[in-house]
Amino acid sequence: MKSYTIQEINEILNGDIIGNTTQEITAPEQLELATSSEISFIGNKKYEKLWLTSNACAAVVNEDIAIEPGENRAFIKVKNADLAMSQVLELFAPPTPLFTVDIHPNAMIDPTSTIGNGARIGAGSYIGPQVVIGHHATIYPNVTILDECTIGENTVIWSGTVIRERCHIGNDCILHPNATIGADGFGFRPDPQRGLVKIPQIGNVIIGNNVEIGANSCVDRGKFSSTILGDGCKIDNLVQIGHNSKLGKYCIMAGNSGLAGSVTLGNGVIIGGSASIKDHVTIGDGAIVGAGSGVTGDIPAGKTMLGYPAVEARDALKQWAILKRLVNESKHK
Structure with missing residues (x-):
């Protein structure tokens, strides 16, 4: 089984270690499931609260995370925890399936x-x-x-x-x-x-x-x-x-x-x-089509579209808010 110290992992990430843990780290795992020998990550401040009940001995965290790691626990602070965690996953990745010969005789x-x-x-x-x-x-x-x-x-x-x-x-x-x-x-x-x-x-x-x-x-x-x-x-x-x-x-x-x-x-x-795009449609550079949307016409560069049929995100949100208000009003009549 692979295992690393917090310092060995940070040699790859080049972050800042906050706190310390003497625990050998044996695997990465999500916060809720991690054991005391595993490392997790916090990529958003809204997940800080999960650290209090997590058993992880360490976490890769964004620089804006304000909580302290606690006794015999450590954070590695980095600019982007998601990208850094990909490096940790590579470190613990098991080997790919074995080729005993380069070209199998049955190929x-x-x-x-x-x-x-x-x-x-x-x-x-x-x-x-x-x-x-x-x-x-x-x-x-x-x-x-x-x-x-x-x-x-x-x-x-x-x-x-x-x-x-x-x-x-x-x-x-x-x-x-x-x-x-x-x-x-x-x-x-x-x-x-x-x-x-x-x-x-x-x-x-x-x-x-x-x-x-x-x-x-x-x-x-x-x-x-x-x-x-x-x-x-x-x-x-x-x-x-x-x-x-x-x-x-x-x-x-x-x-x-x-x-x-x-x-x-x-x-x-x-x-x-689950988004679907009609034939002969052109979608410009950097545009985003939200999940479950249906696009029936061209989309300019940089636009975000939502809904079925898809409209600009701000318009879709307004429509949904109006519908919600109408439903609530009808319930109280």
């Missing part, structure tokens, strides 16, 4: 593919014709990568993921279990003689560097050209990205949210959980 690798130096491919994975796997990429067991795809250096692809033909994944990406990249876009048109006619989807998907895609999320291939995810995008579990959508850099999409076809997101756009 099916087409002879025309190119495998980079130090790349690892697990049992049951299929690497199709003319696929290029970058240096030090990790392909866990039972991954399917079809014809003419490229996988960047240091990218990690977890089990069950399917990457369909001609799609391109950048460097330092993470694709979590059962992600699907490059499935057909949802395109059908009614025909009096044939019913619903499937529209061929002949494009692909291009994913930039440092992109993370959550479990069971889907990025559909373009109907004409490419569905594109820019560098640094972070996509949660169970997210749908429709065909020919284009995401700028560092966009965030939370779980169960979805983009219809041909949606454009600027840089740094945040889409809350």
